[in-house]
Amino acid sequence: MRTPHLLASACTASDPEARYHQAELAIWDELTASLVEHPRIWRSPEEGAMVLAEEVDELWDEIRGNHIGRARAEASQVGAMALRFIADLYELDGPGGARERCRAAAVEQHDALALVGPPGRPCASSHEAFGYLKRELDALWSAIRFEEPARPIAARVAAMAVRFIAEITTSSTSVAVSVR
Template sequence: MRTPHLLASACSASDPEARYHQAELAIWDELSRSLAEYPQIWRSPEEGAMVLGEEVDELWDEIRGNHVGRARAEAAQVGAMALRFIADLYEPTGSARRRCRTAAGEQHDALALAGPRDRQFSSSHEAFGFLKREYDALWSAIRFDEPARPIAARVAAMAVRFIAEITGASTAVAVAVR
């Protein structure tokens, strides 16, 4: 787990808004690590979607294994790659940090559009289903040459919700989705 301090904070925060904020920080931490390790810019939407798809597959593996903590860490990687998709493919100018801040703003705005409204996810399987549906929509948009940017923001928003709402706790926590 590359961002354990942030993921632990998101898991233990009692304030719902703090949980989402900590989840966004976990994704930002993962994104910063990715940019440092792999500074080259993705050259095509297909390349970006395949890298993102690899992270989605790794998330599913952790969910199937009932490894909630590792699944949350994978969700941070999914969110980071979704932001990177926007930053690398749709923000052609400026520093990587500025491009990624723009993408993070889009992800934040998409929180209200992602997943079930007015309720928390009931399980990691349900949360993954919503995230996978958004990823599939992204791939479809690329395939049919349609706008993929807003869908990538929803994939990142689903990753935020996964981290903030799937805690492994046996009791449900009431959370107001923005």
């Protein structure tokens, strides 16, 4: 995990806006590190979506193991790859380099925060938050399959990752399932 200080801040901040800001910073930290480690630009929406899907699968593994701290770190990687999706596939003609393209993607992610997750309330559990994130990923795949605009949906995936980090803390209650 590259951003333990940011994730810890997001977890303990009493001001909700500060938690969202810290979550966005955690994603930005992951994004800039990914640009250094993997500077190659994705060549197709399918390639980008597969990398993003891999990160979502890793997030699910941590949720199932009830490793909330590691799940939040995985969510920052999901958000970073969603921003890379936008920056690498849709901002190629923009001014400046990769960081400027990523900044434009981060603005779209921030604007999409109000559009994702349960309206008017925080996510109740890591399972619920993951369900909303997975729904956005499924919508991204659908857009790619039917050659519809995928860019705004990638911003929604990143926005849901922000919500996961900001709203799901180590003190969150897990979903209890009762079998009769």
